[in-house]
Amino acid sequence: MLNKFTYSSQEAPWTDACQVFENKMEKLFAVNFNYSAVDTRPLHGSITSYNSPGFSFSSLEFTPHIASCSEFAPDPPAAIFVSVQKQGETHLKQANRECTTQPGDIFIFDPCSPFRLETSTTHVYSMYVPCQALLEHVPHVSSLTAIRIDGKEGAAALLRVMLDELFSVAPNLKPQALLPLSSIFPQLVSTVLLSQDRLDDVAPSRLNAFHKSKILSFIQANLRDPSLNATSIAKGVGLSSRYVYQLFEGESMSLMKWVWAKRLEQCRRQIASPALRNKSISEIAYHWGFSDTAHFSRVFKAAYKQTPRECRAAILN
Numbered sequence: 001m002l003n004k005f006t007y008s009s010q011e012a013p014w015t016d017a018c019q020v021f022e023n024k025m026e027k028l029f030a031v032n033f034n035y036s037a038v039d040t041r042p043l044h045g046s047i048t049s050y051n052s053p054g055f056s057f058s059s060l061e062f063t064p065h066i067a068s069c070s071e072f073a074p075d076p077p078a079a080i081f082v083s084v085q086k087q088g089e090t091h092l093k094q095a096n097r098e099c100t101t102q103p104g105d106i107f108i109f110d111p112c113s114p115f116r117l118e119t120s121t122t123h124v125y126s127m128y129v130p131c132q133a134l135l136e137h138v139p140h141v142s143s144l145t146a147i148r149i150d151g152k153e154g155a156a157a158l159l160r161v162m163l164d165e166l167f168s169v170a171p172n173l174k175p176q177a178l179l180p181l182s183s184i185f186p187q188l189v190s191t192v193l194l195s196q197d198r199l200d201d202v203a204p205s206r207l208n209a210f211h212k213s214k215i216l217s218f219i220q221a222n223l224r225d226p227s228l229n230a231t232s233i234a235k236g237v238g239l240s241s242r243y244v245y246q247l248f249e250g251e252s253m254s255l256m257k258w259v260w261a262k263r264l265e266q267c268r269r270q271i272a273s274p275a276l277r278n279k280s281i282s283e284i285a286y287h288w289g290f291s292d293t294a295h296f297s298r299v300f301k302a303a304y305k306q307t308p309r310e311c312r313a314a315i316l317n
Helices: 014-029 131-135 154-172 175-194 197-201 204-221 230-237 241-247 255-271 281-287 293-304 308-316
Strands: 003-008 034-037 045-052 055-062 065-069 079-087 090-094 097-101 105-109 115-119 122-130
Touching: 014 034, 014 045, 045 175, 055 154, 055 175, 079 131, 079 154, 090 105, 097 105, 105 154, 105 175, 122 131, 122 154, 122 175, 131 175, 154 175, 204 230, 204 241, 204 255, 230 241, 230 255, 241 255, 255 281, 255 293, 255 308, 281 293, 281 308, 293 308
Parallel strands: none
Antiparallel strands: 003 045, 034 065, 045 055, 055 122, 065 115, 079 105, 079 122, 090 097, 090 115
């Protein structure tokens, strides 16, 4: 059977419920949420979660409460919460957007970015969908958090019904059954997100500029890393490799050519620095990610019309 986890607040003193739920959510999903009850009423709730590598889904029932995160996580999100409202009402705020969902509605949020979620007595089904799987199809998924999705129409209705069925059969599912489901559900969620009219309101040029800026900042911060490549860059900024390549398709220089050009600039700056005249050229080249000094000399000359030694001599003499 699947790896199943259950917890009820009845297992702990009500005064400790918020702290316990924070610990349980962190253990289950590696997220750092703050929980608080509404007014003076104590927080009560229960969690039933099924987990396997790459795919987790949970049934969450709570009395009125607030869940929030006030800071960005240091790492890009590993997954996105996709939730179907079963009972009650949820009011979600994230990234200058907010929505209120009723039974049958669907909403998503990024657990690694600031958010505030306030509920009545509520019951939701939630999936923890790997972010990379969504980014392959919906690179601007971050612009679709905190919007209400009508779960009674189109692909969203199919997702809602399939999630209902998944929970009904979960107690009897074997772990190997989740392997195909771990690809089916992210694709279905992507279809739901792509069907939203809100996508038409997103300015692609503004999104592209934002993502490019994020990518270039990451490159500058990791320029010395010899393992830096398109895959590690994409992972570092939480985007898909394909989308990262697409962002630079129209540029005069490809992404990795830009990386090497920036490394050359740093090498030239240090080679020409009087303060570093005792540092060897090969040492400088290795420092900025070049593993072959002969190759470094060739590309340096191609870029600056002189060898590294000629550059140092011309400036320092």
